[in-house]
Amino acid sequence: MKKKKYRNLGIIDREAKTALLRSEEAEVALNTKIDRKEYDVYEYGASGSDLEFLSDINSGETHVKLIDHDFDVGNGVCVFKAGNVCTLTPPQINLSTGGVTGNTNYQYRISVIDEKGGQSAVGPLFSISTGNAFLSSANFNRLSWEPVPGAVGYVIYGRSGTEMKYLAVTGLSTWYDTGAIPRTPPITIAQTVPLTPSRGVFRSEVTSTNNEGIQLKDALKVNLNNAVIHHDDTDSFVNAINDSFKGNKKVVVPPGQFNLFDDVIIHTKMNIYGNGDESVVRSVLPFNNVFYSNNTEGVRISNLKIVGNGYGLQPINRKDDPNAKGSGSGIVMARGKGFKISKVTVLNCGGDGNTSERNGVAGIWATYGCESYSITDNDVRQCRNGINEDNYYQRDPLNGYIARNYVEKCRFGIVTDNSDKGRGLRIADNVVRKCAYSGIDINKSSYVDVYHNTVEECGDILGREYKYWEAETTYQKDDVIAANGRFYKAKTAGTTAPILSSPVSPSHVNGSVVDGTVEWEYVTGTFAPAIHMYSSANFRMVRVKVRKNQLINNFWTAIKGIQNLRYCRIEENEIDGCGNHGIQVQAFRYGSVSRNEVYNAAGSGIHGTPVSIDGTTVSIDRTKFVENQVSFCYQHGIYLEAAYYCHIIGNESFNNSLRGYNQYSGISIGGGTVYAKIMNNTVDGDQQRFGIAIVGSTTINNDIAGNTSRNNAGPTVDYGIENKQQIFGTNRNTNGVYDHTAA
Incomplete structure (x- = not known):
């Protein structure tokens, strides 16, 4: 076992992948700088055959020198994930129905993803003939299989044997087909490899060679970063958390990017913190959550940057079954008591709500009866919902505190969706900007206090690109601007009037007006309220206070x-x-x-x-x-x-x-x-x-x-x-x- 010396720290290398740093302060840290083989470098012939191994690249290295090797023009260099092509055997699928059955035939196939990100051949076809013609969260097909040793994920195809569309990727051995639309554009087995990490990374042709070196048609170095090549830090995280749980220690995430291929489970009284935006935790596979915690107390998560995969599905809402797998959320707290999430940046979690495969839940999701918690001082952007509190799985929350967060460019900003049994939520001092629907959405919830928030430029459901109006500024024909909570399109190119002239900025709500030499036309659209409080015939919303908020230039009812x-x-x-x-x-x-x-x-x-x-x-x-x-x-x-x-x-x-x-x-x-x-x-x-x-x-x-x-x-x-x-x-x-x- 290799040892590296750190000041007051020692390395433990488990299963060649796990890296834990222990300190005398009884903290547990993660580290990816362990020497381990990550990539193999090969030469290939002009036809792409005759691969010859040249070198390898270890974790943490950004380049490699190829010494004493002659290349011919037309040959090339290729880089693979280290290890062999995935040879795992796809499992047999057990199929059953839920809800109302029918006589529609559905067919499915599965391939396997190994720990290197390689994808196996696709398995045999399995079918069920009693499916409902209209699949939904109430009427669904259930797929289950025995876990494959060495597998970290499964790719699911369906629903017709003549054209198997790419439906989902999951890290579980169970998946529910609720009728979600296949990936857009549809991906079939014959068309292309699915959008998952694959063993083959890139290759480039040699265009010239001399005594000084070789010239490649495409630069390799532009791809040598974590955005393209995914090292796997899942085991490092899991082992650090389990070790911390046993020893009642903290989990420290040092600077660097840590890639996760599965949900990381957080235990009671766990304290996870990092070095702000320098400590990046990223979910690689579609639909995975980053952190998931169920029925815990006293969890602390702070000073991290969490990056989702941009995909998410709505979990099935079963009473007392908080299975949030597949939602694509950043942090999921189910039935959490007394947890605190603070100073965390959350990006690109749960999708955008515009397509079925990008319709997960939230950047931060408090669900299944959370109590006495706080979500404060976070920065949440480009998630389906920014921060979401609800009674999913039929248990209402109590006494939440969502404060001083910045939420931008999400589908909804801050959401609470409960029954009138929920109590005590305070939404205070947040800034919510440019969300497609409501900045703050209060659905069937009671005893909520919404105060001192700023909600700005929310409610444009179509998510238009626009500029801001400025005096004495040149705009081109068809430019769209936002001014006074409305959209205007330039019918003519020109320059707006000086600030002391009239009109100061366009504010009309029909027709067009001339501003300097620009003619602005009012643009209609589909919009949502900035702060929305609403109930239904079956629920009575009581004692909600919306007070002392500032609402600026929102695109529909404030x-x-x-x-x-x-x-x-x-x-x-x-x-x-x-x-x-x-x-x-x-x-x-x-x-x-x-x-x-x-x-x-x-x-x-x-x-x-x-x-x-x-x-x-x-x-x-x-x-x-x-x-x-x-x-x-x-x-x-x-x-x-x-x-x-x-x-x-x-x-x-x-x-x-x-x-x-x-x-x-x-x-x-x-x-x-x-x-x-x-x-x-x-x-x-x-x-x-x-x-x-x-x-x-x-x-x-x-x-x-x-x-x-x-x-x-x-x-x-x-x-x-x-x-x-x-x-x-x-x-x-x-x-x-x-x-x-x-x-």
């Missing part, structure tokens, strides 16, 4: 609360620029929308309507809309429809209805709103049709008192009251006290 929400509060938020309503509520009961500042919304500043839930229309009921400031919105300042016993008190609406003169009102109440208190509001703006509008013959019995409306479309239209069956106090308009019998 804050949306809909469907069966009770005792929820949307308060003291700042909204600047959004592509639809500033705040939208539906079926919002016994709640509060108060003291918010909404500026430059493409729809109404605050927009409330009823909604149909399970065939029943549910209104806005006993909710307070108090002391909001709404200005420069393109539709109504505040619009409420079918609002019962609500308080609309002390709001300020200034210069709204920018979409068109005399079209929208500062405050518009209609749709059968009854018994509302519309009091002490101030409305000002010469674009608005009415300052305060009471619309519809069934909008009756509302208290209207103490309001001031001025400078609207004219002194006689400060108030528009269609049905005078109201309870009037003293209201004022531009010319003084308003006579309610006049209009």
Whole structure:
């Protein structure tokens, strides 16, 4: 056994691959700098045959000199993973169905991946004739086989014997076919080797030779890095963690890249930390998670960089069966108590949600009833969901804390998806940017506090590439820019106006406008809310607070609360620029929308309507809309429809209805709103049709008192009251006290 001397450290080399560093401080570290053969270098003839071994490359080396060897032009150099081509025998497949059976015939074949990344020949065909015609997570085919000694993974092909599509790669001996679409473009056995690490790495032809050396057609050195050649550090990690668990020690990940070919299991009270972004842990095979922990306490993971493989599948949601294999997540914590994940960078985990094979879960996933945990100060980017808390496997979480994280360019930013049994989640002081769907998504969860977060430029589901608007800047025809929470396309090339000219930046929501010498056309699309809170007919969301958040230039509604929400509060938020309503509520009961500042919304500043839930229309009921400031919105300042016993008190609406003169009102109440208190509001703006509008013959019995409306479309239209069956106090308009019998 080779020994290397380190200061206070000693090397233990197990099974020629495992490297553990032990220190007197009772820490366990990982190290990849062990001398071991990684690659073989061969010469090949002009036909690609007559391979001759030249040299080898050890782990940690970046180049090799080929001394005293003559090459002929037309010959070449090739590099292979060390060892022989994979000769493992694929196993027999046992097939069964789950859910509702049928009479559809499905066929499958398997090949094996060995520890060097080589792939075997494809095994025989196995079939089942009782499959459901429409496979899903409820109706699926189950494939199982005996583990093959020496195998680290299996490649699965199906579903027709005439064209076996490449379906999946797994490190388990069980796989569920839930109908996921094959890889895109489809990969068949006859077409190409699957996208897994293979023994053959690259080769290059010799184009000239002389006494000084050889010249190759393609440079070899550009491929000699971990992005192409995958050394395997799985055993090193597993043994370090197991050793640490036995001795109650820490696991230290030194600088370098560590490649994993399977999920690494984390034990109770494990403390894993590294040297920040210099300590890189990377998942190589598609669909693997990086770290997985189930039913543990006190786990600590910090100061690492985790890089996923970009693939992920939705695991089957079975009660009390937290099998997260295949989700492609960075860190999976299932039923974890008291864990802390901090200062971890997580990239490219779970896919992007756009195709079935890239629809895993998250960069960091807390599931199956996690309790009293914290996920703080992390940097999560380009994952399916950035940070995800849920009750997958039918167990709700308690008392989570997700704070001070930076999340960017994920499908969803921060997600909580539970039942009303979950409690105590705090989402605080996070920055979420450029996510395709919602920056913060609260689904069926109760007792959640969302505060002091910044959500910016989220909600563009199509994920467009765009530039930012700048004054005195040249743009080309068809350039797309983002400005004020909207998209605009340049119909003509040109230069934008100086900052002191008008308009300062495009903000229109239909048609086109000229800005300097550029004509900007408003671009429509498919969008999602920046902060989304929603429930369903079967779940009642209660006591969710969304407060003191800052929402900047998001591409659809800034804050949306809909469907069966009770005792929820949307308060003291700042909204600047959004592509639809500033705040939208539906079926919002016994709640509060108060003291918010909404500026430059493409729809109404605050927009409330009823909604149909399970065939029943549910209104806005006993909710307070108090002391909001709404200005420069393109539709109504505040619009409420079918609002019962609500308080609309002390709001300020200034210069709204920018979409068109005399079209929208500062405050518009209609749709059968009854018994509302519309009091002490101030409305000002010469674009608005009415300052305060009471619309519809069934909008009756509302208290209207103490309001001031001025400078609207004219002194006689400060108030528009269609049905005078109201309870009037003293209201004022531009010319003084308003006579309610006049209009």
